[in-house]
Amino acid sequence: MFENSNPTPLVAISDPLLSSKGISLHIKRDDLIDTEITGNKWRKLKYNLIKAREQGTEIILTFGGAYSNHIAATAAAAKRFGFQSIGVIRGEELNENSNPTLQKAHADGMQLLFVSRADYLFRTSPHWLNMHRQEYAAYIIPEGGSNHLATQGVREILHEIDLEFDYITCPVGTGGTLAGLASGLHPHQKALGFAALMGEDYLEKEVAQLLAPEFQSRQEIIHDYQFGGYAKHNPELISFIQGFYDQHGIPLDPIYTGKMVFGLYDMIKKGKIEEGKTVIALHTGGLQGIAGFNETFGLNLVGS
Numbered sequence: 001m002f003e004n005s006n007p008t009p010l011v012a013i014s015d016p017l018l019s020s021k022g023i024s025l026h027i028k029r030d031d032l033i034d035t036e037i038t039g040n041k042w043r044k045l046k047y048n049l050i051k052a053r054e055q056g057t058e059i060i061l062t063f064g065g066a067y068s069n070h071i072a073a074t075a076a077a078a079k080r081f082g083f084q085s086i087g088v089i090r091g092e093e094l095n096e097n098s099n100p101t102l103q104k105a106h107a108d109g110m111q112l113l114f115v116s117r118a119d120y121l122f123r124t125s126p127h128w129l130n131m132h133r134q135e136y137a138a139y140i141i142p143e144g145g146s147n148h149l150a151t152q153g154v155r156e157i158l159h160e161i162d163l164e165f166d167y168i169t170c171p172v173g174t175g176g177t178l179a180g181l182a183s184g185l186h187p188h189q190k191a192l193g194f195a196a197l198m199g200e201d202y203l204e205k206e207v208a209q210l211l212a213p214e215f216q217s218r219q220e221i222i223h224d225y226q227f228g229g230y231a232k233h234n235p236e237l238i239s240f241i242q243g244f245y246d247q248h249g250i251p252l253d254p255i256y257t258g259k260m261v262f263g264l265y266d267m268i269k270k271g272k273i274e275e276g277k278t279v280i281a282l283h284t285g286g287l288q289g290i291a292g293f294n295e296t297f298g299l300n301l302v303g304s
């Protein structure tokens with residue numbers, strides 16, 4: 001289960017901006033790790049599903065929003081590795097045909113439970129979780145897949161990077177990816193997380209909970225590039241993503257990786273990344289969500 005013998009590619013980006021600032025930028029293409037369980041989802045699900053199997057659990061229960069990459073990946077992983085899956089979805093007005101993400105999760109056999117936004121708030125309540133754990137005899141994975149086992153999987157990314165670097169960047173949604181990266185860094189290295197949603201303090205707390213005290217200072221969340229909140233965007237972001245694809249042939253999604261690379265370029269332009277540094281940007285996948293995003297906003301972004 002979850003064998004990936006080949007490291008995902010590390011692609012050097014050449015760009016006049018980068019050379020003018022003496023910055024070496026590489027993209028770690030974790031979006032290519034698998035066709036369905038992509039990016040950080042592969043890393044975060046790995047040890048959770050291994051644990052579920054060890055416990056003899058047959059049902060995986062997890063949570064997500066309408067376009068959740070985590071829901072799509074969990075449904076695909078459950079199908080592939082022989083688990084049943086249940087997705088608790090935020091939005092009682094939705095159904096399995098509401099968008100391509102939910103359609104695919106449903107087609108992969110995930111049972112979708114649509115709950116109101118108010119009920120969805122119970123997803124972290126120990127009482128509610130216990131009730132569901134017992135009712136479904138399920139292994140429960142938190143929203144976004146972020147827990148300590150997830151950070152263990154994310155940390156393995158660092159073992160695949162055969163290059164001295166100063167910064168590693170990732171998008172931040174629930175914080176597990178950033179915590180996992182920071183937990184494997186040397187003191188002179190730093191993980192920069194680009195918030196994909198509003199939540200100053202809240203996101204910091206989420207990351208802090210997943211990270212041992214000695215690693216706290218090896219990460220920082222940048223809040224300047226969330227574009228007004230989750231899935232919010234503007235023409236500048238969309239044209240940056242399109243331009244990046246045209247120039248480098250690497251698709252980015254507008255919810256997570258697009259905001260991260262946009263933010264990183266802006267920080268480089270403004271001299272906030274020091275000259276001479278080597279930066280790795282982690283491509284965390286998320287390309288499955290582009291179809292639904294295009295449909296909703298009438299856009300034409302390139303997906304996987």
Ligand SMILES: Cc1ncc(COP(=O)(O)O)c(C=O)c1O
Pocket residue numbers: 039040069070144146171172173174175176177178256257284285286287
């Ligand atoms: C494609 C993608 N990148 C990054 C993230 C953020 O990762 P994390 O939730 O671990 O902060 C998510 C999900 O939240 C995601 O779907």
